[in-house]
Amino acid sequence: MSNAAIKVDGVSHAFSTRSGGTWQALQSVSLVIHEGEFLAIVGPSGCGKTTLLNLIAGLEPIQSGSIYVNNHPPRLDDPDLGYLFARDxxxxxxxxxxxxxxxxxxxxxxxxxxxxxxxxxxxxxxxxxxxxxxxxxxxxxxxxxxxxxxxxxxxPSVLMLDEPFSALDAQTKLTLQASFSKLWAHLQATVLLITHDLSEAIALADRVVVFTSSPGRVKDTFDVPIPRPRELKSLQARSDYHELYEKIWLSLSAEVKWA
Ligand SMILES: Nc1ncnc2c1ncn2[C@@H]1O[C@H](COP(=O)(O)OP(=O)(O)OP(=O)(O)O)[C@@H](O)[C@H]1O
Ligand SMILES: [Mg+2]
Known part of the structure; x- marks a missing residue:
């Protein structure tokens, strides 16, 4: 087994609310992202995904559990860590x-x-x-x-991307995902991608982790067996893509609050 680029162990996190109470954002999250791995996290809105990235980036203090990035605790301005926000x-x-x-x-x-x-x-x-x-x-x-x-x-040897393509139209999104996928192939970086888009998660990642609704916990992990290099525009034609999509969707949709 390769080395862990990011190791999250038993991390829980609560925020104070305006009414003086607390809001549990994350509950006992444990996750290992191996060096060179591309991991995607999907989960309902508000389940703590951005909070987790902020903890890994050292933007939020760790309340309980531990996080290691390249074998050291998170630090702001870590030169080995790149963080791209949704609307950067x-x-x-x-x-x-x-x-x-x-x-x-x-x-x-x-x-x-x-x-x-x-x-x-x-x-x-x-x-x-x-x-x-x-x-x-x-x-x-x-x-x-x-x-x-x-x-x-x-x-950066570790890249964290928080919904980097979410604000784009469908075509631009596809072309940008494709060029990012090609770029990543020769970057050899570890990637942690947060996305709401299951197609994107499957197209780009080696593993997809589903978070529960709030407080966020790791619910399921799915390996993406589609070989690389992946031709993003023809993934829709593969039956294994659709089978995996269905499985992840089943897991995720049970967490989404439907109106
Ligand atoms: N600084 C903060 N103070 C108080 N509550 C916060 C703070 N940051 C996040 N929260 C709360 O913690 C929960 C998790 O927020 P977070 O932004 O991590 O969710 P998310 O999974 O990234 O959601 P989305 O998919 O909508 O981006 C939410 O209920 C949010 O309101
Ligand atoms: Mg978020």
């Missing part, structure tokens, strides 16, 4: 290249190296012709591509 804001006064260089700048990487790395990544995400544009001049899908390039620019 680019700085409007910086060009796309300037935005892609931001994390590298904060780490003191020399200008020429920053420039080369940013341009290489922007090329890979299909923004080679837009490096001098400002965020407001780009579509939402293009802005999200730039945010992906910015997150990848420091070569």
């Amino acid at each position: 804001a680019l700085l409007p006064w910086r060009t796309i290249e300037g935005n892609a260089e931001l994390a590298m700048e904060l780490r003191g990487i020399p200008a020429l190296e920053r420039h080369n790395r940013a341009n290489e990544l922007l090329h890979e995400v299909g923004l080679a012709n837009n490096v001098d544009a400002y965020p407001a001049q780009l579509s939402q899908g293009m802005r999200q591509r730039a945010a992906i390039a910015r997150t990848l620019a420091t070569d």
Whole structure:
């Protein structure tokens, strides 16, 4: 068995409510994400997925249980950890290249190296012709591509993505998922992806974890046996894709509160 890139052990987390009570967001969550593995978490809205990522990123203090990232407790500004939010804001006064260089700048990487790395990544995400544009001049899908390039620019060994494609239209989403999948194939990074989209989870991940409704716990884990490289646009034609989708949906839909 390979090494754990992220190890979450018995983590529970509660928030204080305005009325002076507590709200249990996570309950005894244990999860291991192996080095180089692509793991997706799906779960009903409000079940604590973002809270878990925030704990792993060191943005929230751990109340009970333990978390290790590359064998050390979470720390803010961990250079090995990249965190991409659902609607990751680019700085409007910086060009796309300037935005892609931001994390590298904060780490003191020399200008020429920053420039080369940013341009290489922007090329890979299909923004080679837009490096001098400002965020407001780009579509939402293009802005999200730039945010992906910015997150990848420091070569994090662990990537956490919180619904990175959720704000995109169906076609843009598919193309961006496909280009991210290709990019990941030669990144050798560990990925923890939060998504509401089961097709996305199956298309991209090695394993899919289903969380219960609040308080979030690990309910089920599914291996994705579809071989790589995966041709995302033809996955729908595979019967094993549909069988897995049905199984995960059965598990997840039991947790969703239906109106
Ligand atoms: N800072 C906070 N203070 C108080 N309650 C919070 C805080 N952050 C999250 N919560 C509560 O904890 C629960 C889990 O929130 P979280 O954002 O982790 O859910 P989620 O699974 O990411 O949901 P979604 O799928 O909608 O993004 C929610 O009930 C939320 O209201
Ligand atoms: Mg969330």
